[in-house]
Amino acid sequence: MEPADDLLNEMAALEISADPMRLNMGPSHPAMHGTIRMVIDLDGETLINLDVQPGYLHRGFEKSCERGTWSQVFPYADRLNYVSPMLNNVGWALAVEKLLGIEVPERCQYYRVILGELARIADHFTCNGASAMELGAFTPFLWLLKVRDWVWDILERETGARMTHSFGRIGGMAAPPTATFKDDVLRLIPEVHKVVKETEIMLLRNRIFLDRMQGVGVLTKEQALSYGVTGPMARSTGIPYDVRKDHPYLVYDRFDFDVPVGEDGDNWDRFMVRLEEIRQSVRIIEQAVEQMPDDGPINVDDPRIIFPEKSDVYTTIEATIAHFKLVMEGLRTPKGEVYSFTEGGNGELGFHIVSDGSGTPYRVRVRPPCWYNLAASREMLLGGMIADIIPTFGSVNMIGGECDR
Amino acid sequence: MSQAVVDRLDAQFGERVLESSDAFGDHEVRVALKDWAEVAQFMKDDVDLQMDHFIDLTAVDYPERELARFDLVLMMRSSVTGARIRLRTHVKDGEEPGTLSGIWSGANWAEREVWDMFGIKFNGHPDMRRILLYEEFVGHPLRKDYPIDKAQPLVPYREVDTIDKLPPFGIEEGQPFARIDWESRLAGGDSQVSPALGVQQGQRRTLSDSEAAQKIQARIEAQMAKQAEAAQASEEPSDEGSGE
Amino acid sequence: MGQLKVIDGGGEVAVTTRLSDLLQWARKWSLFQYPFVTACCGMEFMATAAPRYDIARFGAEAPRFSPRQSDVLWVVGTISQRQGPAVRRIWEQMTDPKWVIAFGTCASCGGFYDNYTTIPGVDKVIPVDVYIPGCPPRPEAVLDALMLLQDKIQANDRKPIVVPPRLVPERAPGRTGEGDS
Numbered sequence: 001m002e003p004a005d006d007l008l009n010e011m012a013a014l015e016i017s018a019d020p021m022r023l024n025m026g027p028s029h030p031a032m033h034g035t036i037r038m039v040i041d042l043d044g045e046t047l048i049n050l051d052v053q054p055g056y057l058h059r060g061f062e063k064s065c066e067r068g069t070w071s072q073v074f075p076y077a078d079r080l081n082y083v084s085p086m087l088n089n090v091g092w093a094l095a096v097e098k099l100l101g102i103e104v105p106e107r108c109q110y111y112r113v114i115l116g117e118l119a120r121i122a123d124h125f126t127c128n129g130a131s132a133m134e135l136g137a138f139t140p141f142l143w144l145l146k147v148r149d150w151v152w153d154i155l156e157r158e159t160g161a162r163m164t165h166s167f168g169r170i171g172g173m174a175a176p177p178t179a180t181f182k183d184d185v186l187r188l189i190p191e192v193h194k195v196v197k198e199t200e201i202m203l204l205r206n207r208i209f210l211d212r213m214q215g216v217g218v219l220t221k222e223q224a225l226s227y228g229v230t231g232p233m234a235r236s237t238g239i240p241y242d243v244r245k246d247h248p249y250l251v252y253d254r255f256d257f258d259v260p261v262g263e264d265g266d267n268w269d270r271f272m273v274r275l276e277e278i279r280q281s282v283r284i285i286e287q288a289v290e291q292m293p294d295d296g297p298i299n300v301d302d303p304r305i306i307f308p309e310k311s312d313v314y315t316t317i318e319a320t321i322a323h324f325k326l327v328m329e330g331l332r333t334p335k336g337e338v339y340s341f342t343e344g345g346n347g348e349l350g351f352h353i354v355s356d357g358s359g360t361p362y363r364v365r366v367r368p369p370c371w372y373n374l375a376a377s378r379e380m381l382l383g384g385m386i387a388d389i390i391p392t393f394g395s396v397n398m399i400g401g402e403c404d405r
Numbered sequence: 406m407s408q409a410v411v412d413r414l415d416a417q418f419g420e421r422v423l424e425s426s427d428a429f430g431d432h433e434v435r436v437a438l439k440d441w442a443e444v445a446q447f448m449k450d451d452v453d454l455q456m457d458h459f460i461d462l463t464a465v466d467y468p469e470r471e472l473a474r475f476d477l478v479l480m481m482r483s484s485v486t487g488a489r490i491r492l493r494t495h496v497k498d499g500e501e502p503g504t505l506s507g508i509w510s511g512a513n514w515a516e517r518e519v520w521d522m523f524g525i526k527f528n529g530h531p532d533m534r535r536i537l538l539y540e541e542f543v544g545h546p547l548r549k550d551y552p553i554d555k556a557q558p559l560v561p562y563r564e565v566d567t568i569d570k571l572p573p574f575g576i577e578e579g580q581p582f583a584r585i586d587w588e589s590r591l592a593g594g595d596s597q598v599s600p601a602l603g604v605q606q607g608q609r610r611t612l613s614d615s616e617a618a619q620k621i622q623a624r625i626e627a628q629m630a631k632q633a634e635a636a637q638a639s640e641e642p643s644d645e646g647s648g649e
Numbered sequence: 650m651g652q653l654k655v656i657d658g659g660g661e662v663a664v665t666t667r668l669s670d671l672l673q674w675a676r677k678w679s680l681f682q683y684p685f686v687t688a689c690c691g692m693e694f695m696a697t698a699a700p701r702y703d704i705a706r707f708g709a710e711a712p713r714f715s716p717r718q719s720d721v722l723w724v725v726g727t728i729s730q731r732q733g734p735a736v737r738r739i740w741e742q743m744t745d746p747k748w749v750i751a752f753g754t755c756a757s758c759g760g761f762y763d764n765y766t767t768i769p770g771v772d773k774v775i776p777v778d779v780y781i782p783g784c785p786p787r788p789e790a791v792l793d794a795l796m797l798l799q800d801k802i803q804a805n806d807r808k809p810i811v812v813p814p815r816l817v818p819e820r821a822p823g824r825t826g827e828g829d830s
Binding site for chain 3 (some may be wrong): 423538539542544551552553554555556557558559560562563566568570571574
Binding site (some may be wrong): 002053054055058060062063064066067068069101107143186222223225226227228229239242246327328329330336337338339348354358359360362363365368369372375376379404405 | 428429431433457458459460461463465467478480484487491494509510511513514523535536537538539547551553580582583584585631
């Protein structure tokens with residue numbers, strides 16, 4: 001026993017308050033992951049009660065979608081999970097295409113897969129890098145960001161923007177792949193492997209890192225299912241659920257890749273699942289680049305859905321009218337409701353769309369994966385210590401744009 | 406796979422399954438509000454269904470529907486069989502569905518969000534307060550009758566006169582087409598009246614309802630009035646002069 | 650640089666300057682940031698701090714997550730109505746001299762979130778010195794903003810300024826596999 005405790009026992013008259021202390025980890029969060037507020041009741045360093053308060057980045061996505069046309073949702077959708085915007089773009093395009101009942105050409109499907117997996121790699125880089133940085137390991141963060149910049153270079157060359165590309169279109173993509181697309185991607189792959197290896201060398205045998213991640217922030221399988229947790233967080237608890245494998249969409253059923261599944265559901269498992277997923281994404285990209293046809297249409301050939309060629313718009317009346325109707329009224333969809341889901345960076349990204357038959361969405365509901373992941377984080381944090389909040393919250397990968405919409 | 410779920414529910418509840426559908430490949434079942442919690446509990450507990458993976462709970466607002474204003478939609482998945490199902494019910498304005506947060510913990514936050522955005526209270530929910538917006542906010546934004554640009558600032562805006570900024574466009578964002586004017590639609594007006602057509606037809610003065618647009622419009626009208634006066638003043642002598 | 654005058658007088662070199670110029674020079678090259686990061690612009694903020702765009706060469710890479718210890722409040726990302734009191738409080742807690750950079754269009758003017766929940770620009774809540782347009786702005790624009798802020802600090806100018814677009818964006822150095830630098 002510490003000598004100070006002996007002293008305390010002697011000084012019986014000393015009164016120490018036994019009330020729990022209420023601490024506010026306010027909306028401006030140093031853990032650069034977004035803006036969240038946690039009101040914590042502490043007993044010493046241990047959390048006895050926790051109220052996670054999201055909503056500081058509520059930007060009115062769902063209401064804004066009801067204001068424009070179906071294609072005008074793309075910029076909003078991009079800013080949902082803004083570390084992997086291509087995945088959201090693809091998710092939204094697939095949702096409206098499910099409503100319309102169309103399928104994009106094969107070349108476009110491969111293109112969407114490759115861009116989506118590049119975005120997923122960028123997402124996992126950011127998450128793991130930021131997690132490591134918050135624990136004090138600044139170097140892996142910078143190295144991962146270096147390679148993330150290279151991923152963004154490819155995306156910039158293809159889409160025109162480093163992040164938030166708004167590149168997806170209903171029925172295709174905004175532009176066909178550039179001539180150097182495949183070469184750029186193939187040249188990037190060894191760099192990705194290298195930086196993942198370097199990160200592993202830096203972190204995986206570091207005593208401090210292991211102590212702060214292993215056994216911390218444990219989530220059980222039953223809790224995960226009950227909370228609706230999906231994605232890397234669910235897989236780390238042992239639930240082998242990956243939308244790409246269980247409900248394959250686009251051309252994911254043609255690829256041979258594994259789904260890393262953890263056992264303990266602690267921070268360590270989440271970190272490792274994400275690191276492994278980067279490798280699996282690279283596998284998917286390699287196969288997709290090999291299988292992707294080099295020519296062929298990118299967009300569906302239907303003037304009711306895709307803008308006709310500009311040269312036709314200026315010369316033929318049919319194309320002019322088609323263009324006019326698409327812009328002024330928006331894409332007309334059949335009346336009904338549909339729920340379409342894809343594997344976003346954090347889990348099952350679902351779009352529940354209600355259409356009243358017009359060009360304006362009636363209701364767009366995003367099923368945000370990290371909303372439910374964040375709800376489950378309460379279970380992971382209770383009973384732990386304050387310092388455990390940092391790695392745990394980092395491993396949840398709460399992206400404010402997606403969580404609060 | 407998911408059809409089996411629908412069949413099982415039909416077998417168990419018979420007539421209480423009011424409707425089932427398969428549109429667009431999504432299996433869906435509709436029940437009455439009073440059966441909501443019971444059917445949900447059955448879906449979780451039943452050995453054949455085992456819908457233990459909570460996916461989503463949301464609502465849709467149909468203000469023009471007389472029967473019931475809201476649709477409450479629950480989506481679930483079974484981690485054992487992989488089946489998915491959508492459960493729907495109709496909720497009238499003011500009715501309170503039973504909470505599902507005892508069945509799936511994910512429903513806790515989902516129901517708080519439905520309360521925040523739509524104003525549907527859940528009976529028995531342990532913590533019914535706003536989650537995305539702040540407590541001082543009045544109203545429920547995702548209802549169709551809540552205007553999108555009605556802000557309720559917590560901190561009063563300061564005057565920004567140090568820099569030249571264009572005011573926000575307002576409700577139409579500068580795009581008068583492809584908009585549904587919910588205010589006029591709910592008031593019984595023409596639903597597709599785009600504000601530009603409204604200005605043309607004399608139904609409204611400005612494209613936008615924002616304060617800045619009203620100010621600009623007032624300025625334009627004052628200018629036009631001045632020009633008209635000047636034109637009149639200069640016309641009279643020329644009228645006398647030309648004598649035509 | 651500032652108004653440093655070097656007097657060359659017979660082998661001895663003496664430097665005369667006004668004290669405030671020296672102070673401003675010191676301030677501008679050692680800005681401590683408070684990164685009030687909320688949304689997507691945070692990713693570009695991280696990229697600006699990353700090795701390629703390297704905000705550290707401006708002496709501005711040290712984030713201090715306490716308003717008492719920082720000089721520049723970087724408001725990065727959309728500010729929602731709920732967040733408004735927090736921004737205001739943090740700005741009020743910062744000690745003088747302090748500057749505010751509104752990073753991105755959401756912080757400058759609300760962006761395209763023209764709705765019930767977004768403050769149309771953080772300058773409705775706190776005074777802003779430099780506005781960086783872009784959704785998100787490229788890191789080069791952010792560095793432009795930082796250099797503009799440094800000029801303003803040196804000249805003791807408090808007039809707000811918007812980062813102007815450049816006609817020829819600078820090429821990013823060090824692409825993998827390519828020879829350029």
